[in-house]
Each structure stands twice: as structure tokens, then as C-alpha cells.
Amino acid sequence: MRFSPERSFNKSDCTGCGICEKVCPSGVIEIQNGYPFFRIDKCIACGHCGVYCPANCFGFDRVPETEDICSSEKYLKLLEARRSIRYFSTIIPSEEEICNVLSVLSQSPTGVNKQGITVRVVRGAEAVEELLRPVKKLLRILDCTGISFLIGKLTGMSAYLRKLREGRDIIFRGAPVVFFFHVPRSNITGRTDGIIAAATVMHHAVTLGYGTLWNGIAEKLFQLIPSWHSSDTKGTRLTAVLCMGYPEMAPEWKVPPRDYMVKWC
Ligand SMILES: Cc1cc2nc3c(=O)[nH]c(=O)nc-3n(C[C@H](O)[C@H](O)[C@H](O)COP(=O)(O)O)c2cc1C
Numbered sequence: 001m002r003f004s005p006e007r008s009f010n011k012s013d014c015t016g017c018g019i020c021e022k023v024c025p026s027g028v029i030e031i032q033n034g035y036p037f038f039r040i041d042k043c044i045a046c047g048h049c050g051v052y053c054p055a056n057c058f059g060f061d062r063v064p065e066t067e068d069i070c071s072s073e074k075y076l077k078l079l080e081a082r083r084s085i086r087y088f089s090t091i092i093p094s095e096e097e098i099c100n101v102l103s104v105l106s107q108s109p110t111g112v113n114k115q116g117i118t119v120r121v122v123r124g125a126e127a128v129e130e131l132l133r134p135v136k137k138l139l140r141i142l143d144c145t146g147i148s149f150l151i152g153k154l155t156g157m158s159a160y161l162r163k164l165r166e167g168r169d170i171i172f173r174g175a176p177v178v179f180f181f182h183v184p185r186s187n188i189t190g191r192t193d194g195i196i197a198a199a200t201v202m203h204h205a206v207t208l209g210y211g212t213l214w215n216g217i218a219e220k221l222f223q224l225i226p227s228w229h230s231s232d233t234k235g236t237r238l239t240a241v242l243c244m245g246y247p248e249m250a251p252e253w254k255v256p257p258r259d260y261m262v263k264w265c
Helices: 019-023 072-081 095-107 125-145 147-155 158-165 190-207 216-221
Strands: 029-032 035-038 118-123 177-184 211-214 236-245
Touching (some): 019 029, 072 190, 095 118, 125 158, 125 177, 125 216, 190 211, 190 236
Antiparallel strands (some): 029 035, 118 177, 177 236
């Protein structure tokens, strides 16, 4: 799958314009005798040499026409319509549907194009219930030792813990699908890569009629619950947890705009 400029390059189409050399982020292309020479061992396989090649020497497919790309107005509407979902429908998306939601990961950028994102998918009410089991057990232990009382007081989460104790799933909110986004620990920008990937999936999910919920609580619990870990993700770190499913009810009104700051430096 990984792109190799050397393998894809078709010399007979090359005009020697040198654009590939100019756009290469790693400086691994040199024009020698009118043609690019690739120092392939340092190539990050970003594909930009091919993307900008006027003669399409690397045999890429054409990008969509501008009018087919989502407009700023439509993108803003997507953001206005997206809300965190805390009432999921019990309908379970099929594996094929989930793969379709995740397919945008093939377009998600990663630092120095290292890629390596793994999404562990927990699908179905029973599987999600299974995730909750050790959480409830942990809470029972903390209750017995009185530590949960202290945690509740210190974090302001007493009401949250009480609802959990009452058997309410206020962690996954009845979501039929939970995504755990993992990235290799060795990736220098791994944390950011994983967050971008999860945000990309979140937006794609909304365009397909699903809803999502970022799950900071599950992300924190991951450190405490060994049974959530898997040998598949050894050497990785968790960067985001996203619940997904059909929303049980659609938001009717827009949230008031949020504050942010712009500081000109
Ligand atoms: C990183 C992150 C973690 C979050 N964790 C949780 C969570 O554990 N439980 C929850 O109910 N909402 C969680 N949320 C959702 C936020 O509470 C929500 O985004 C915020 O209230 C704004 O609502 P909106 O997403 O509908 O715009 C999280 C959001 C983010 C960005």
C-alpha cells in the first residue's frame, strides 16, 4: 500500500520541470540529468511529488473539482448540526457501515506521514456492557475503601458516581459502538495524529447520519482497567475514545456560540 515514488515514476512522461523536487518535504529528490533521482531511504511516502506533477508521471487519480468539495457554508452547517450524543438508538451499525465511517482514516494526516493509527472497535450492546463490567467492579472496590467518596468530593463527580452506582451507563450512554484510537508510542506526533484521526472520523460519521460522543472518562479509565487493553495495541498509546451510533433524537436548536480568543502576535 505504501507509496513509493521510485516504483511509480514513469520516466517517459517526465518533462524535467523539477516541481517534484520543490514540493518534497524531506528534500530527498534531486534533479539529475533532467530527471528526478529519489533518495528513497529518507522518503516519507507523502506522495506530494505525484500530487503536483503536471505530467502525472506517478499515475495518480485526479482530485475532485472545486465545486464538488464541501463549501465553507456547508461545513459550518455540519458543525452547527453536530452535537455530542448522549441518547443513542439501540440500532447497531453493521461492520460494513463501521468500516465505511472509518474509511476516512486513509486521508487523515500524521506527522512525517508515519501513519500507524489503529482503531479498536467494540460493537454491540453486549460488548459495550462487557466494557462497563470492570468499571462497576472498580467502583465497588473504591466504595468499600471510601476512596470513591474522596474522589467524588475532590473532582466534583459525586453525582456522576452515584448515577453509575445506580446502574446507569453514563459512561458510554448506551452507544452501540465504541472506537479506541491508538497510535504507536514511537510516533513523535502520535497524540496529535490520533486526535486528528478521531475528529476526522467524528465529522465523517455526522455526514453519514450517525452521532458521536468523545469519551474523556473512558480515556482516563483506560489507564486503570487492564481488561480494556489488548495485545494488538502493544507499543501504542490511546489518544481518544469515541462512541458512535444513530442518535435517538436529533438536536432541534443550535447551541449558543462558544468563546475563543485570537491574539495577533
Ligand atoms: C476530549 C473530550 C472528552 C469528552 N468526554 C466526555 C465524556 O466523557 N462524557 C460526556 O458525556 N461528554 C464528553 N465530552 C463531550 C463534551 O462534554 C461536549 O463536547 C461539550 O459539552 C459540548 O457539547 P457538544 O459536543 O454537543 O458541542 C467530551 C468532549 C471532548 C472534546
